[in-house]
Amino acid sequence: MKEGKIEPRTLSGFMELMPGAQIQFDRIIETMRYIYGLYGYYPLDTPILESSEVLLAKAGGETEKQVYRFNKGNTDLTMRFDLTVPLAKYVAQNYSGLSFPFKRYQIGKVYRGEKAQKGRFREFYQSDIDIIGDGELNVINDAEIPSVIYNVFTHLGLRDFTIRINNRRVLSGFFNMLDLEDQAVSIMRVVDKIEKVSREELIRELEALGVATDKCQKIIEFIGIKGTNDEIIAQLKKLSTNEGGMFDEGLEQLELVIKYIEAFNVPRENYKIDLSIARGLDYYTGTVYETTFNKHPEIGSICSGGRYDNLAEFYTEKKLPGVGISIGLTRLFYILNEMEYLNASGSAPADVLIIPMTEDLSHAVGISARLRDAGVKCQIYFEKKKFKNKIGYADKLAIPFVFFLGEDEIAKNQVSFKNLQTGEQVLSPLSDAIATVRACLSKAGLETVISTEKTNR
């Protein structure tokens, strides 16, 4: 570092992308916004700072330790650590002004002062959707959520993923049948780790909760039930006592959700019942979701959520049941990048670079206006540099086309039009050059952010 200068640096655990990568990141956000919009979800944007009393109303333990909390004057402030608590606050606060079911998405940064490590971030984007009911909410909404997620991922270019679905009532009901009501929540936390620990470890942990060995076996058999969705439901029906208890309720919901996911045209290979999905949080009361890359189960869930009975119980007496899901966007981007799943194309800030070869630049400026009117992104290289610097600039930015404008071109109202990918250069009327660029771009526009070929290799 030079003397007297401050070293420019970014905090550890804070993702700051290079410009080309930022374009890819933004394209992912745009795709999400587009799909959420097609399903009629409202966008929301709540403050990043809230009163600590409001934000930490129900927090405790780990959350309290991780949050960025401080005083400004006499005000005790906390930076939001998720998008669910702000949603709860918003709905309780604006209850009378909202219409229910209230469907919203929010894509925003949240803050957790976790131990910084590779692939873990302290500032990260979450991309959440939720549907909130007033008093009640039809279980069919639980089938819409996987349909939205399916569309988000496929529009991004992902194919090889599975949305895994379970119902906490099925699990709780089953534990009840084993007379394990009191341990149900703790058992679910253990069950939730099934992908991460060995069968022996799982049994040890269950036994530590006071579960008898034969019941451990039954639990492990139960959560291991395999087959098609129809086969799993048939198996579960055999376990039913038909007394309409919690297990039967959960089973009925699960069956309905599976039926309607199909009505939403989600292909069967992209969703399946997985009885081992429990989600650690007590918060969830019905349907639960996780989403995994088929070839990379080690990554764990990239998109999780579920049904809850009471969104805002800390703020209001109103019963506000809901269902939602959250994508950890910053982590997802980090993973996609590490796996080299992202398409390199589409990281250019412009489609065309205009390189003027004359002293007066008015003509070049006029042509840039024509290009923009035609919806073509373009830059003009205004600087007085050597030719190789100008063309090198286009190369470095991966700008696909260059228009050269010399005296000749201006006199004839033409452009020397170079395709940097093929190296081909032709002299052509401006309108032809614009048409060619537009045709190439509309083809390129069909490319997804994530390379489908790569994810399927």
Place this chain on the structure above:
Amino acid sequence: MKEGKIEPRTLSGFMELMPGAQIQFDRIIETMRYIYGLYGYYPLDTPILESSEVLLAKAGGETEKQVYRFNKGNTDLTMRFDLTVPLAKYVAQNYSGLSFPFKRYQIGKVYRGEKAQKGRFREFYQSDIDIIGDGELNVINDAEIPSVIYNVFTHLGLRDFTIRINNRRVLSGFFNMLDLEDQAVSIMRVVDKIEKVSREELIRELEALGVATDKCQKIIEFIGIKGTNDEIIAQLKKLSTNEGGMFDEGLEQLELVIKYIEAFNVPRENYKIDLSIARGLDYYTGTVYETTFNKHPEIGSICSGGRYDNLAEFYTEKKLPGVGISIGLTRLFYILNEMEYLNASGSAPADVLIIPMTEDLSHAVGISARLRDAGVKCQIYFEKKKFKNKIGYADKLAIPFVFFLGEDEIAKNQVSFKNLQTGEQVLSPLSDAIATVRACLSKAGLETVISTEKTNR
């Protein structure tokens, strides 16, 4: 408040919009992103939290007092208070990986703990564009900035605005000619208030700086030079000593910038030279901009910026000149809303509400998928409510079309298609209904966020 509940509230000075208004706000951001993109600017997204040492490298006085600064563990952190300092950090930090000129936009929240008052926010969006050169940057870039701003505002639906342009070298050069070099920066701060204070007050303030009465008169005459851009430039040329000093340099730049703004096709009524624009900050060294609503000068500038010599002098020895402008987006939105300039249309989250009239909802779900495939935003009303609640939901959300699906419609593969604006209802094949909706939407899509009629009344 109910006992045991925490009152859900949002901090004072933090804007949190209702869902319909949020859609309008997001449309403004989308328009900005679209236009910035057409000019080939990279998007950037820097962290909201930075090390205090980095963020406050050049801060002092008011800034230091206003910032949200705190410790987490041993780290001294500050929330960003503008988007310029993070840009300076970014460019210095990533210098070797960037290509210059580096054009970037950033639309993001910044934080200033100012005294909360109507129309003033502590968390607010800035929307910034900057072009950074490596060592030098052609002055023609200074003409591109007003062109971008003109396109942003007109695409939003604003017409009645003026981008006011000046050059600090013209001002400084003039003060030098009056032998007022030493007071130049202080005089500019005073001159900058011309719109807000009386002529007498201005003279008093100049005299307080030790400026003699006859020089005060000359300054006031100078900054009051009126006329077309050509006329003002002609007047300025008369003042030139033709010795190539600072005044002449500034005048040459100003003339070039005005010439190229015209080449960018910005209509003459939307920009003009205003010699009273000084911008308070010492930071600016050449071209300066302010933008005002013609009929509401009392609002002051809604978009300001200028040319600077050294973006990142606190972080690097590299000379990084640049030019940029910033829109205070949250304040702008607040003003547009207060003035009722925003189009009420376009605040609906969906184009179509599907209301199923049967027990089984599979058919409705299938039709929603068809609509979305056609790019139509739609919701299905899944809840078991009375008919008037269902139609009331569409009304409240301002959803323009409703599809009713009863047994009859399903059997005939038709929909009862209601236009809620006209009240008209027809039974029609699904494909016809979709075509009608798309035709109406493409017409509605031409409506700008801001009502042009209203701003011109």
